[in-house]
Structures are given as C-alpha cells and as structure tokens.
Amino acid sequence: MKKILITGATGQIGTALFPALCKRYGRGNIIVAGHNRKPDPGLLETDLYVTLDVRDRDVLANIVKNHHIDTIYHLASLLSAKAEADPQLAWDVNVNGLYNVLEVARHQHCAVFYPSSIGAFGPTTPQDNTPQVTVQRPRTMYGVSKVTGELLCDYYHHHYGVDARGIRFPGLISYEVLPGGGTTDYAVDIFYAALKDKKYTCFLAPGTYLDMMYMPDAVRAAIEVMEAEPGSLIDRNAFNVTAMSFAPEELAAAIEQHVPGFSISYDVDPVRQAIADSWPNHMDDSAAREQWGWQPRYDLQAMTKDMVEKLNKKIEGTEAEGRKKKA
Secondary structure (H helix, E strand, C coil), X not given: CCCEEEECCCCHHHXXXXXXXXXXXXXXXXXXXXXXXXXXXXXXXXXXXXXXXXXXXXXXHHHHHHCCCCEEEECCCCCHHHHHHCHXXXXXXXXXXXXHHHHHHHHHCCEEEEEEEHHHCCCCCCCEEECCCCCCCCCCHHHHHHHHHHHXXXXXXXXXXXXXXXXXXXXXXCCCCCXXXXXXXXXXXXXXXXXXXXXXXXXXXXXXXXXXXXXXXXXHHHHHHHHCCHHHCCCCCCEECCCEEECHHHHHHHHHCCCCCCEEEECCCHHHHHHHHCCCCEECCHHXXXXXXXXXXXXXXXXXXXXXXXXXXXXXXXXXXXXXXXX
C-alpha cells in the first residue's frame, strides 16, 4: 500500500488531487503538507495535515521518515505572475524546494511526481504542435525554474535511480480553489465574474491561444503517469499533456451559451500578455498518449458546462452559509 505526501497540498492542484488519491489509496495513506495557504478545516482536525516549508530539508526528511512515505507529489511552487514579481523567492521555492525533495527521495527511496508547465517553453519554441523534445529558452523566472526542475528530475533518475516522473501542465481550470497567480488564471476568474456580474474584463488580449485542461483531467494525468509501467516510459519526465486550446473570446462564447447576456471586455496586462505570448498555442502530447495512454475526457464545451454547474452550486452554498451566520 502506498504512503503518499503531497507538498503544496492546499493549492489549486493539491486540493483536487487529495480526494482523488484518498479514493484510490485510502484516506489514511495520504499526508498533506501546506505552508502559506490556510487548509480546509477538515484537514486540521486530523493527523493528515502537516506544516511544511519545502526549503527546510530537515523537516521534510522527518515527515517522510515518520510517515513511511514512498511517493511524493511535489506541488509546492510560485506560479508565473507571482514568480516574476519576486524572482529570487521563486528560485528559492521552485528550485531549492525541488532539490530538497529529490535529495530526501534519494536517501529514503521515494518516487517523485514533479509538475512542469507550458511555462518551460519560450518565444523561440515552435508555438504550434510544440514537440515533446524541442527548444526551451523561457524568459521568465517561472519558466527557468521549471526547465531546471525537469533537468534535475532527469539527473536524479539517471544518476541515483530516483523514480522521478512528471508532466508539463497547460493552464488549469477548476472551481475548488481560487487560482494563485498564474498567467492562465483568467480562464477561472471569468467563470466567477460571469455568474456574479455577467461581465468580465480580461487581462489577456483576444486571439491569445493557450493550452488548457480541466482539473479532473489534470488530476487523472498526474495519477496515471505515476502508475504507468516503468518499462513503457521512454521520456519518463516532463510529458506534454493537453486537452484543449482556446482564446479568451472563444471561452467567453462558450460561457455565454450557459449564461445568457454575458459579455467580455479587455484591459491587457502587458506583463502577463508577454508571458502568454511566449508560450505555445498548442502542444503535441502524442508521447504521453503512446507511452502511458493519456487521453483527455473534457473539451471546451464539456468543461464549460460542468464548471458553470459546479461553480453555481458552490456560490449558492457560500451565500446560504453567509445568510445562516447572519441569522
């Protein structure tokens, strides 16, 4: 039976990954670690939650040892926009944090999942059908840290035998937790604005195509790559995965089908626009499909329908809870 540690577990991916891993391996076998974001109250009431700054290797090593961890899903990271605002902190968390995870995994014989990103590419990368192996010259600290992470994972596998695997996530869309400072965050913010105000001001320009994925597919991809037979993995680390590619106006049109009267306007943020322009329009994920059977289940229409339904219920529940507290 696996014993799994999730770092950065209170973020966008971790919040969705935790229940999926609990369902698959049993709740008592999943330890969640967070640092800056307040965890769900239910986690604080159990012995499953631990406080961890991934820059503190000794604390990390003790957690892994004390809980008999054999697999680490390492999600703790500063995302693109926040990383550009504080590049020194981004390097410290994103690179030194991963280095600590890999060192602990080396000594305590753990497998490691590492999420890379479309941010690992740059303006000289082919933007359409971006290959699995291609030019990676990002111009953001987030991208630099992700490329470094990919190389570190390869190094630790080849030199120390650490079972390090990973995928390059596109922009991720979910309703569980608000996004945490990424360039693709507009694709989540737009749903909240649509349901609350029926209008949204987008910080990316129309025609800005980016790869995207709905969170249920992202969680499934993370689990599937870790469960894949090792002998089938040629690339092993940093697999391109995607589900859909769209521009803001196309997402707005899909939302308008479920929220009549919704409108979108634009106030372009030059920093985030420059980041988005350096990323691919669409990645080629054939390596993931061939080596471990990757197959997305949600396209733009299916994702939009589910997001509107789930987010509506969440907003209604929050409002009802607020009324209950006031009564």
